[in-house]
Amino acid sequence: MKVKDFIRNRMAFFSAVIIILIVLFSLVIPAISGFDPAGQDLSSRLCPPDSVHFFGTDELGRDVLTRLFYGTRISLLVALIPTAISVLIGMILGITGAYCGKWVDFMIMWLADVTLSVPGMLLAMVVLYSFGGSFISVFLSLVILEWGSIARIVRSSALSIQESEFITAARTMGVRSLSIILRHILPNLIPTIIVLFTLNIPTSILSESALSFLGIGIQPPGVSLGLMVNQSRQFLFDMPWLALAPAGMIMILVLAFHFLGDALRDILDPRSDI
């Protein structure tokens, strides 16, 4: 049923196809293009797009197309892993808070509020400055940025599920807390969690790009979309393709994930079933 809905929903289907294509390209193109994303060729610096370099070359003569998809690969990785981690953390803490209530709930929500009340970018910068611009610290800063809002949303959904009679019924039958959570609450939360996951990916992509653009995210010789935009700043008017390629890619990715998330929310909403 749901799969049919998904295919019928044009926005969802189209976005999913775009995302799959980008993922495929980012895996394949850096391998078959024949260029090394970090390989310099000073004899052909700043070439405009031609038949050898489809998107031209940058100031060190590196192939922009190869770098673009290599950067996309990194950006996707940086978007997916921290999002998955923050959804996992938010889910565990949100459910725990909702189920235990009392001071446990209070502490978790207080912690979430604290991280939400500090400007996210500032917090991420603090983390990145103190741990240096490695992969791990980018991951860490993105998780800190995102878990709070996810925990809040999961908690409120879990609270409303917990109020359902079937949870009370399960309790009166003597079902243990852990299996109430795993077998009765969690499965009912899955639609929420899927939507949260898809909608948080674009946020992660944007945050990573912003951090790299500011020069505190992924460091050269690493490649990422934000970093490419940063490096192309000085050639913006003379060689616009250097900035347009990564910026366009960021836009397409973010939009695709957004549309996918929105469509999934519509499809998975049980009220739309009737």
Next chain:
Amino acid sequence: MIKEPLLEIKDLSVSIKKADGNIPIIKKVNIVIPRGTIVGLVGESGSGKSMTARTVNGILPPKAVVTGGSVIWHGKDEKDKDLTSLKERELRKLCGRGVSMVFQEPMTSLNPLMRVGDQVSEVLLIHGLVKNRAEARKKVVAMFDEVGITEPDLRYNAYPHQLSGGMRQRVMIAMAVICEPELLIADEPTTALDVTIEAQILKIIRNMCTARNMSALFITHNMDAVAKLCDEVYVMYMGRVVERAPVKEIFDSPAHPYTRGLLSSIPAIGNSPEYLNTIPGNIPEIKKETKGCDFCLRCSDDIRKCFFESPKEVMTGEGHYASCHILEDKLK
């Protein structure tokens, strides 16, 4: 013949905690459920009947606290246990085995994402009554058959939304009875169903109780259902039991004015259709402990005393007790 009691609710008081003091919702309620009997608990919405039942298996809302009294359980395995003082874990172990519950709303009391058969099996597996899933399935299918689910083997794999309200309520009953509990609490199990299904469900509950010598606490506001199902009746009003009697007595000679009001509110064929008998007024707002009879404001024949003094329970027949000043005066 006096039957051996299974559950004794003694002087039970429950209050809701509020910032400006506690609001009593159950006031010194005494209920005895003998073995193998179906006890009906009737009253208007808000009279505290559901809360009384929820106290028994410890699913009171978090704000409600037991402020006095006890719920004594005389089960097969656990003798003379006070359920209100048990720890959560011990209580959960007992519930499902000893006491189980059927809820009012069959639409929301089943997990929408689990096959109904698996949900019933889960209970068996939790209490370790079967060795494996296959054995559980066999038992569940047999139970489905017993509660009148057609094609039980097929229905085992159904999701709740594929079943009708009556079928879902049958599943709930199967789930409640499958562990062979000694006490079944049914909290308005037929309110959400239509009349023909109601009759069937009542019959199933009756048969289950007789076949297993199971007791039941049947909560309802439907006097018709009480007449069909119950052996004894407790009438609750504003958190107090105002009258208790064997079922025949209640219908033949209702003593308390509130019970009389309830009975005369049943519409009957032949009465003028423009006029529907009701009890005047509403349940007054529950405030702090009040003096006097709770019913005095709605009573048709109140006397001065009713406003100042709480009435005591008086015996008006065999096993028939009511709390009313007027009765007290009459009997003197």
